[in-house]
Amino acid sequence: MSLVGSSPLCIRTMEDTAGWDAFVQSHSCGSIFHTTEMIRAFDATPQFKPLALAACQPDGSVAGILVATQVCTMGALPNRLSSRSVFFAGPLGIEGPMGTKAVKSLLAHHDDQVGNKVVFSEIRPCSATEATNPLYLDSGYEPHDYINYEIDLRQTPDQIFRGMSHQRRNNIRANERRGLTVREGDPDTDLSHLYAHLTESFTRSKIPLVEREHFEHVFGLLPRSRYRLTIAEVHGKPVASSLHLIFKDRVYWWHAGTKRIQGITAQASLVWDAIQWGIDQNAKVYDFAGAGWEGEIYTPGVFKSRFGGQRVNVRRYRKVYSRLRMNIASAGYRLARPIFSAPRRDRDELRTAFNPS
16 A cells, blocks of 8 residues: 555556546546556567556545556666666546646656666657646656647548648559559458568668567457558558557557558558548547657658648656666667668577567
8 A cells, every 4th residue: 555645545456456447438638558458468468568557545446547568679688778668658647636646656656666677767648638747747757849740530531631741642642543552451361461561661760679469469459449450552462551549539540561662652541541531430639649759850750740730749758767777778779770670581580689579
């Protein structure tokens, strides 16, 4: 039990908390990354270790929840030199002083649990609504400006299309002329296409990709209504894939990969298809789920900006537990990046040394 002020708050695990998903569903900032299904999908993947906690009042009601996931980037180094704790959505608290105490208590408990196991922790608010939170500053987390784009899906498809850049509209039209079509994918038969496209894109970008089994767990544990897999094909041949998440009134662009084909910008058509689908589902927001740090030139961010969405600063909050470990981890990541871009056969041979996630 953890005592916060004059009101006792009991810290419990997700499994011991009744009404967890109901709390997430009812909270204005509740995200798919707070749900028990997504937490279990991460927990089933070896590179991830979720910490899901609730602060409960004496009557058992939930005052706040926290979900953080320990992510291991390179298996060759000890976890405390290669892992980070990521909040894919910020902690949630009820309105009023009790909710404030709950979030502070949960963050303190999290830091006590993981501070000596990871290099740093990072809170990634899901929307501009929760991006400015003094509780994070009070808990020692430093803010960093991070950009996202959101499209209002309460417009008509024609209004959204006309709001895109001239180049983006031309990309979509050119794709259609050249025979590109988009179809909804089947998780059982199209996972291989998704993972092949992700591998190709991540290899070009020289960043680590989580193992295929993670997507198997996502498809196996999440309700079908909470994700949508789409495949772009040119004359019947798969050339790109995207995986969107759906929760409440938001459609999130989560994972996307593509082959490079001259004259084809397949992801533009996949996003346009998802926007139209979201409108049909009465969703309110298409969320690009991040477009890079403020001030940096980030190619995916430039791509996302050309759909005409609203530019928002969602911020990220970071706490570094050891500058020495941070420097070692950063150096190790720089040395490992060439492995992430190596041919598949070479990367397979090196997995015993570096295990990207």
